[in-house]
Amino acid sequence: MIRTDANGRYRWSGYLLGFALGGFFDGILLHQILQWHHLLSAINSMDIRFQVAADGYFHAFMYVIAVAGLWLLWASRKAPDRPAGRLLLATILIGFGAWHVVDAVLSHWVLGIHRIRMDSGSPLIWDLLWFGIFGVMPLVIGWLRNGTDDDDRMQVSRSATVVRLLAGLLVIGAGAQALRPAPDNGFTTVLFAPGISQERIFRGIGAVDGRVAWTDGTGELVVIRIAAGQSRHALFRHGAILVSGAGFPAGCFDYLTTG
Known part of the structure; x- marks a missing residue:
């Protein structure tokens, strides 16, 4: 004790x-x-x-x-x-x-x-x-x-x-x-909850004026570039469970190699 x-x-x-x-x-x-x-x-x-x-x-x-x-x-x-x-x-x-x-x-x-x-x-x-x-x-x-x-x-x-x-x-x-996310890459990695529809995912990406740079086969893990002045936290309202650079300890996201 x-x-x-x-x-x-x-x-x-x-x-x-x-x-x-x-x-x-x-x-x-x-x-x-x-x-x-x-x-x-x-x-x-x-x-x-x-x-x-x-x-x-x-x-x-x-x-x-x-x-x-x-x-x-x-x-x-x-x-x-x-x-x-x-x-x-x-x-x-x-x-x-x-x-x-x-x-x-x-x-x-x-x-x-x-x-x-x-x-x-x-x-x-x-x-x-x-x-x-x-x-x-x-x-x-x-x-x-x-x-x-x-x-x-x-x-x-x-x-x-x-x-x-x-x-x-x-x-x-x-x-x-x-x-910290990986330095100087300008990207945000987002993991959406399993079962989230693609429509809702893209609504979330659109809410931050994001552009998709990469996605996995399920569409639930995406790498996006967010427009200047937009808050990453808005992604949580659209089903995201982890967002790099949004105050959550997810620094490994942006260091993962995908190929």
């Missing part, structure tokens, strides 16, 4: 922020930039709509964890014994490593929903490499640094304030990066 005192909140803020950072790191680097895998690459991999939705909701879950961590960090600011900034760094490392350990064991080996590098002939090597470098190593370093303290209480207070600020900025920055 999570401790409710200020020091407990301080520790748990680090665990949650580190865990969220691990998810953002995975999503930004492996899903978007390198495109080595998506959340459910090993399941129904030919259905782009399925992959788009899964990645979008994955990022949404990471945002929930990040917000919880930031709230706990704020709530712990009046901890009576002013824990050191290095303690927060240690717990962030533990959380970051824990994400990769959980991802490796659960996603790669137990459930088999994806591997680190789906196109590799030796996926286990990549899994173990990632597991060691980004999972075990941060966990060990964080564990060794966990519980260390300073004698100079003024220095402790200053270090805690600085680390709090840097940790918050790092998580917010990573979250903002995950929200």
Whole structure:
């Protein structure tokens, strides 16, 4: 059970922020930039709509964890014994490593929903490499640094304030990066709910003066160029469930390759 005192909140803020950072790191680097895998690459991999939705909701879950961590960090600011900034760094490392350990064991080996590098002939090597470098190593370093303290209480207070600020900025920055669509392409990717009629889809596209650049075979996943000054949010009124660039964590949309 999570401790409710200020020091407990301080520790748990680090665990949650580190865990969220691990998810953002995975999503930004492996899903978007390198495109080595998506959340459910090993399941129904030919259905782009399925992959788009899964990645979008994955990022949404990471945002929930990040917000919880930031709230706990704020709530712990009046901890009576002013824990050191290095303690927060240690717990962030533990959380970051824990994400990769959980991802490796659960996603790669137990459930088999994806591997680190789906196109590799030796996926286990990549899994173990990632597991060691980004999972075990941060966990060990964080564990060794966990519980260390300073004698100079003024220095402790200053270090805690600085680390709090840097940790918050790092998580917010990573979250903002995950929200960003692919740079300089000018397109918006939209996933409409299953069963939405083509007439309603095109009414929605027309509502934002959009032009279709690409669509999948079902017509429910479309890439459009929206006229200047139009709001992407209007698409939700016409049956869209995910829209890149509309404040929803769907940055992976615009990084997906379709051919």
